Amino acid sequence: GENVEQHPSTLSVQEGDSAVIKCTYSDSASNYFPWYKQELGKRPQLIIDIRSNVGEKKDQRIAVTLNKTAKHFSLHITETQPEDSAVYFCAATFQKLVFGTGTRLLVSP
Amino acid sequence: EAGVAQSPRYKIIEKRQSVAFWCNPISGHATLYWYQQILGQGPKLLIQFQNNGVVDDSQLPKDRFSAERLKGVDSTLKIQPAKLEDSAVYLCASSVPGPYEQYFGPGTRLTVT
Numbered sequence: 289g290e291n292v293e294q295h296p297s298t299l300s301v302q303e304g305d306s307a308v309i310k311c312t313y314s315d316s317a318s319n320y321f322p323w324y325k326q327e328l329g330k331r332p333q334l335i336i337d338i339r340s341n342v343g344e345k346k347d348q349r350i351a352v353t354l355n356k357t358a359k360h361f362s363l364h365i366t367e368t369q370p371e372d373s374a375v376y377f378c379a380a381t382f383q384k385l386v387f388g389t390g391t392r393l394l395v396s397p
Numbered sequence: 398e399a400g401v402a403q404s405p406r407y408k409i410i411e412k413r414q415s416v417a418f419w420c421n422p423i424s425g426h427a428t429l430y431w432y433q434q435i436l437g438q439g440p441k442l443l444i445q446f447q448n449n450g451v452v453d454d455s456q457l458p459k460d461r462f463s464a465e466r467l468k469g470v471d472s473t474l475k476i477q478p479a480k481l482e483d484s485a486v487y488l489c490a491s492s493v494p495g496p497y498e499q500y501f502g503p504g505t506r507l508t509v510t
Contacts, residue, residue: 322498331488331502331503332488332501334498377439381496382496384452385430386442387439387440388439389438390437390438
């Protein structure tokens with residue numbers, strides 16, 4: 289079955305720095321890769337997603353890149369702000385969504 | 398547009414007791430999911446419905462967990478009997494069919510003592 293690995297497990301940056309979170313997946317048939325942000329005690333919320341026919345997608349300060357050959361995808365957050373502090377989950381799906389283990393991002397003012 | 402609704406928000410039970418969770422998806426969403434999220438981990442899919450049919454329940458512990466989605470709208474997830482390791486947040490999500498954004502409910506935090 290599908291397996292998704294996510295690194296790092298924790299990431300501390302200073303406000304204004306960039307943050308990068310990386311994920312690898314095992315099922316080459318996976319065709320949809322969403323990223324969710326989960327604040328403490330709240331529900332996961334989609335922040336960006338990418339499909340297998342696209343290599344890169346950007347939305348303001350957030351971008352996702354996908355390398356199908358290497359089976360990995362990454363989340364890039366530029367100009368980080370304290371409100372970006374949360375746990376971020378990558379996920380991959382072919383027939384069902386499989387989540388990574390999460391990255392706790394802490395942005396210090 | 399109203400979001401995914403879940404109840405109760407919190408539940409504390411003793412081991413070997415039973416518990417049920419309820420979910421009302423976004424109107425028009427044919428696909429409904431139940432996830433288990435243990436503290437510090439990502440959500441794990443327990444069961445996926447398409448309308449009122451089961452698409453995937455490969456990770457549902459069927460000896461103690463059951464779920465139904467009568468009439469293809471609301472869904473209930475039941476645990477009987479509960480074990481300590483069932484302590485987790487149970488998230489319901491819904492989407493249109495296919496690999497599209499899943500909208501999550503607020504979750505039910507279950508504590509088994």
